[in-house]
Amino acid sequence: MTKTAFLRPRSAPAEPMESLAGLLREWLPLQRWFAGKDRPVTDLGVLSMTELFPGCLHLLVHAGHGGVPVPGGTAPAGDCYQLLLGVREHPSPRLGKALIGRVRDGQLAGLAVYDALHDPRAAQLLLERLRRPGTAGPLRFGCDASQPVPAGLVPRLMTAEQSNSSLVYGDEYILKLFRRIQPGVNPDLEVPGALARQGCHRVPAPVAWFRTTHPFKATLGVLQPYLRDASDGWTLALDALASGDDFTAQAHALGRATADVHLALSSAFPVGEPGENGRTAAAMTERLTAAAHAVPALQPFVPGLRSAFAALATCDAGPPAQRIHGDLHLGQVLRAGREWFVIDFEGEPSRPLSERRSAHSPVRDIAGMLRSFDYAARQRRPWRPEWARRCREAYCAGYAARAGWDPRKKHGLLRAYETDRAVYEVLYEARHRPDWLPVPMAAIERLAVRGD
16 A cells, blocks of 8 residues: 555545645745746645545645635635645656655655656556546546547656646647636637537647546646647747748738637637627726736826727727637647647636636737737847738738638727737736736837827
């Protein structure tokens, strides 16, 4: 019997969590995917703990940041995170960077705890759970029986900066494990599955997934085909900038691909009425107010930015609201051969899951990609604004050729959504990548002062 055998699903998790809490309180804020970096962790609580297989614990933990007032008292302010922890007496030296620490007391006393996603053995056993439907405590594993996954695929953990964690298996499949968990079906499972049923080839279809039923129903991870020979749009754009090459042909094709996905989404999910611009403008203004409070550098530009949202309330309603990508940029698209593919339909992780699953104007996705061209252009010195401008024009032209309407003719909509995206970027960069803050701030100044 392993030293962790008592941690099977039927066991009470409170005491083991007490022994882990000190280690996790220090480790969690250092992780790229931890959302509460600007707030102290005041408490940690276990919501679910399951021994996935000997020596590997699956946890859902609540990281609290103090209480928020509610009628009759306070409610915990914080987030739920998914952890896979390896527990061994003597972990391999190659797991040194993954080590969280050694437990000093309690039933795990003396054992080393580490992030199990760095352990090839744990990653392979996780794939075995995904290959066959089944359960482990509150965890439920499912798969598409028409797309069997072979055994024995060698895993590797992707090291690129992400808001989640991804494992690649044999350069054939990629498993995304969601770190910040919210109740409900994650769009990154829901949307690719629906698009596959529509015959949309632009999005890799899910082949396996797992979820939890406790303490609430939620999606935990999705396995999809891995496009091994593909390059992401961000890398391709930077390569083009570095070599002085034009990127307009690629941007035009990417605009067409975006329209293809939007058209498929409008068929796969209910379509709403044209956007309620007044309500949208009010929500954008509210987000601006909150962001300016958190990032003082925004405050001088608030009046000009509000004008973009005020104009939205009276402009053309634009295309009908529908399901969209929700966080579209050059890092969310892949080019394999001559084709563009769209990935990562999770949406902006900082926004509520209900909002990410609701209908929005497709202009929101378009604005996200336009901002991404600007981000790419500013990675080199001197800045090449004309490169970004040409890409923006080509992308919109490609979109119009396929969608039947031109984003450039929806100036009020496009300006408002691009402004809203830039405000989001300022808040994100201030929290996670302060060195990048000048990039969205340059757009803020342009959008506020010139109204472009």
